[in-house]
Amino acid sequence: MSQVEAREHHRFQAGGADFVYLVPSAAVFQLDEPSRAVLDLLAGGARALDSILESLAGRFRPSEVHDALVELRGVRAIGETGVPFPKAAKQLPAPNFPLSTMVLNLTNQCNLACTYCYEYGEDKIVDTQYGAKSKFMNEETARESVEFLIKESGRSAHLTFFGGETLMNFPVLRSTIAYARRRAAEENKEIDFSLTTNATLLKPEIIEFLAENRVGVTVSIDGPKEMQDQFRVFHNGKGSYEVVAPKVKELLKRHTSRPIGARVTLTSRTLDIRKIFRHLREEIGFWEVGFAPVTTAPGRGYAIGEDGFDRMLEQFRGLAFEYRDFALEHRHHGFSNVRDTIEELHKGMSKSHPCGAGLGLMGVSTDGDVSLCHRFAGSEDHKFGTVKTGVDRLVQIGFLEKHHVDDKTDCNRCWARPVCAGGCYHEAHTRFGDTNHPVLHYCDWIRGWTHTCLEIYGELAVKNPAYLRQFDGEEQHEASHVS
Amino acid sequence: MKHLTSVNRKAARMERAVTADPDVVALQRPGGGPQGPHIPLGCSFVFSPGWEADSSGGTAGLCQPVERDLFDCHSGCFWPAQVPDQLNHAPNWTSKCANAQKDWRKIDLVFP
Known part of the structure; x- marks a missing residue:
C-alpha cells in the first residue's frame, strides 16, 4: 500500500455528525475524527501513506490513523492508486424473477381532459382516440390477465387498476377483484388490490365497495381549486375541483381500511408545494401526498424549466425538513416522496435499473398486451407479449440488458446512480425519444434531492434511530405509487 | 470497526x-493484528489469497517470514515450497521444532 486515493463517495453532515455514502455499494457510514481527517486529506488527491501519517501526526496517534485507513480500505472508501476498483460483473436479474405488480389499464378513456396528460396530451405514445386499441378492457381479457399474474407471481401479488379513468370501467373492476381473489385462494397465493383515480366518478356504492374490499386508492389531484383547475379540466374546459373535493372527503371518511394517498403533478404554473401539501394533507385529509413533476417534451408551456427545478428543490427541501421534525418526534407527516427515498437509503439499494418496470412490474393494455409498464401500455414498440401467450423472455432480457445502469456512460461518474440508475424510462422516452437515455434534465435535481434525503436520514440515524426500524421489513410494493 | x-x-x-x-486465512492479514495459529487447507483446494498475492496485491511480501511459510507448506500444502510434505512423506519432520525461530536447527534434511 504505497499511495492511496479516495474511491467514489459522497460526503454529508447531519445531526452534528459526518457521514459518507459509498458508491456503488450505497452503504452509509458515520465517520469519526481520524477517518474524517483521512478522507479530507484525500479529497485533495492521492497521497502516500507516509505523508498521510505525517500530516495527521499532530492530531492523532499513528495507530489510530492506521486503523482508520484499514477500515476505510475495507469498505472500499479508499484504495491503492493504480489498482482498479473491484468492479462487480454486470448482473441481470434471474430469468424467473417473479412478477409482483401488474397494472391493468381497464380503459384508455377519460372523462377529464388534463392538458398535460401523458396519455392524451401532446406527448402521448398511443392514439387512444382513433387507434386500433379497444377503449375498454372486457371481462375476458381481465380474467386472462389475472391468470397471467397468478402464473408469473411469487407468493404474493399486487393487482393495480389504472386508466384512463379507472372507474369508467367499474363493472369489470368489480368482477375482476372477485375473480382474482378466488383464483389466488385456489393457488394459495396472497393478492391485494389498488387503483388510481381522478375521483370524479366516486359515489357511495363505489366507495363502499373499495372500503369493503380493502382496495388501496391513490387520487390524482393537484391541490386547491386554483391549481387543480389549471390543468385538471373536463372536456368542456371546466375545472374539476368542485366535483372532486366533496367526493374525496366522502371517500376519506368512509374508506379507512387502507391509507389513501394523493398524487400531485407539478407544472411550471402550479409550483407551490407547501400550499398544495397543506391543502391536501390538512384541509382535505389525505394520509400522504406525493409529488412528481409533469412528464413532458421540452418547450411545453407547463414544463418545469431550469430555474423551476431549483425552486422545486428548495420547496421540497423545506417540506422534507418538516418531515424530519415530525419523524424526530415519531409523528406521521405524510410527505411520501421523502419517505420513499429514505426507505431506499436505509436498505442501501443500489439499482441496476431505475425501477421495476419490465421486471417485477408490467402494464397490461385494454386488449391484453403486456408492456414495460402502464405508461407504455398499448405501445407496439414496448410490448413484451400478451397475457394469453405470456412474455417473450428474449425481448424482456434484451430490454433489461440494454437498459442496465453500467451501460449508461452519462451515469458512471455520478454518485447518485445507486438510487437513480438513469431515471424513468417514460420520462426519457418523452424527452429524448429513447427509453435508454438518462434523464439528464433531472440530474441536478436528483442529486440535490438525494443529498437532502441523506441529510434527513443521517439526522434520524443519530437522533431517533428507532424511527428507521419501520424500514427494516419487506419492500414497499410499487403498486401504491403507480401514476 | x-x-x-x-x-x-x-x-x-x-x-x-x-x-x-475468514475460514481460511492468508499468510498475512491486512492491518496485521494478532494472529492465531492456522493451517491452510492447501492452496490447490481453496482460493487463498496470500499464496498468490500479498496484502497489497503484489508479490514482494509472499512467503514472509520464511518460518511461517515453512510450516504452512509442510503441514498442508506442498506445491511451491522446498520442504517435505507432512501428509505423505515426513509426518514427523517438525516434531522437534516447536518454535521455528528458536528450534530451526533441529529440523533435519529429508531424502525422498
Missing part, C-alpha cells in the same frame, strides 16, 4: 463481511 459506524443496512452487511474471520 472502531472508526466507522455502519448506519444503513448495506453498511451493516459490509461491516460483517469486512470484520468476519
Whole structure:
C-alpha cells in the first residue's frame, strides 16, 4: 500500500455528525475524527501513506490513523492508486424473477381532459382516440390477465387498476377483484388490490365497495381549486375541483381500511408545494401526498424549466425538513416522496435499473398486451407479449440488458446512480425519444434531492434511530405509487 | 470497526463481511493484528489469497517470514515450497521444532 486515493463517495453532515455514502455499494457510514481527517486529506488527491501519517501526526496517534485507513480500505472508501476498483460483473436479474405488480389499464378513456396528460396530451405514445386499441378492457381479457399474474407471481401479488379513468370501467373492476381473489385462494397465493383515480366518478356504492374490499386508492389531484383547475379540466374546459373535493372527503371518511394517498403533478404554473401539501394533507385529509413533476417534451408551456427545478428543490427541501421534525418526534407527516427515498437509503439499494418496470412490474393494455409498464401500455414498440401467450423472455432480457445502469456512460461518474440508475424510462422516452437515455434534465435535481434525503436520514440515524426500524421489513410494493 | 459506524443496512452487511474471520486465512492479514495459529487447507483446494498475492496485491511480501511459510507448506500444502510434505512423506519432520525461530536447527534434511 504505497499511495492511496479516495474511491467514489459522497460526503454529508447531519445531526452534528459526518457521514459518507459509498458508491456503488450505497452503504452509509458515520465517520469519526481520524477517518474524517483521512478522507479530507484525500479529497485533495492521492497521497502516500507516509505523508498521510505525517500530516495527521499532530492530531492523532499513528495507530489510530492506521486503523482508520484499514477500515476505510475495507469498505472500499479508499484504495491503492493504480489498482482498479473491484468492479462487480454486470448482473441481470434471474430469468424467473417473479412478477409482483401488474397494472391493468381497464380503459384508455377519460372523462377529464388534463392538458398535460401523458396519455392524451401532446406527448402521448398511443392514439387512444382513433387507434386500433379497444377503449375498454372486457371481462375476458381481465380474467386472462389475472391468470397471467397468478402464473408469473411469487407468493404474493399486487393487482393495480389504472386508466384512463379507472372507474369508467367499474363493472369489470368489480368482477375482476372477485375473480382474482378466488383464483389466488385456489393457488394459495396472497393478492391485494389498488387503483388510481381522478375521483370524479366516486359515489357511495363505489366507495363502499373499495372500503369493503380493502382496495388501496391513490387520487390524482393537484391541490386547491386554483391549481387543480389549471390543468385538471373536463372536456368542456371546466375545472374539476368542485366535483372532486366533496367526493374525496366522502371517500376519506368512509374508506379507512387502507391509507389513501394523493398524487400531485407539478407544472411550471402550479409550483407551490407547501400550499398544495397543506391543502391536501390538512384541509382535505389525505394520509400522504406525493409529488412528481409533469412528464413532458421540452418547450411545453407547463414544463418545469431550469430555474423551476431549483425552486422545486428548495420547496421540497423545506417540506422534507418538516418531515424530519415530525419523524424526530415519531409523528406521521405524510410527505411520501421523502419517505420513499429514505426507505431506499436505509436498505442501501443500489439499482441496476431505475425501477421495476419490465421486471417485477408490467402494464397490461385494454386488449391484453403486456408492456414495460402502464405508461407504455398499448405501445407496439414496448410490448413484451400478451397475457394469453405470456412474455417473450428474449425481448424482456434484451430490454433489461440494454437498459442496465453500467451501460449508461452519462451515469458512471455520478454518485447518485445507486438510487437513480438513469431515471424513468417514460420520462426519457418523452424527452429524448429513447427509453435508454438518462434523464439528464433531472440530474441536478436528483442529486440535490438525494443529498437532502441523506441529510434527513443521517439526522434520524443519530437522533431517533428507532424511527428507521419501520424500514427494516419487506419492500414497499410499487403498486401504491403507480401514476 | 472502531472508526466507522455502519448506519444503513448495506453498511451493516459490509461491516460483517469486512470484520468476519475468514475460514481460511492468508499468510498475512491486512492491518496485521494478532494472529492465531492456522493451517491452510492447501492452496490447490481453496482460493487463498496470500499464496498468490500479498496484502497489497503484489508479490514482494509472499512467503514472509520464511518460518511461517515453512510450516504452512509442510503441514498442508506442498506445491511451491522446498520442504517435505507432512501428509505423505515426513509426518514427523517438525516434531522437534516447536518454535521455528528458536528450534530451526533441529529440523533435519529429508531424502525422498
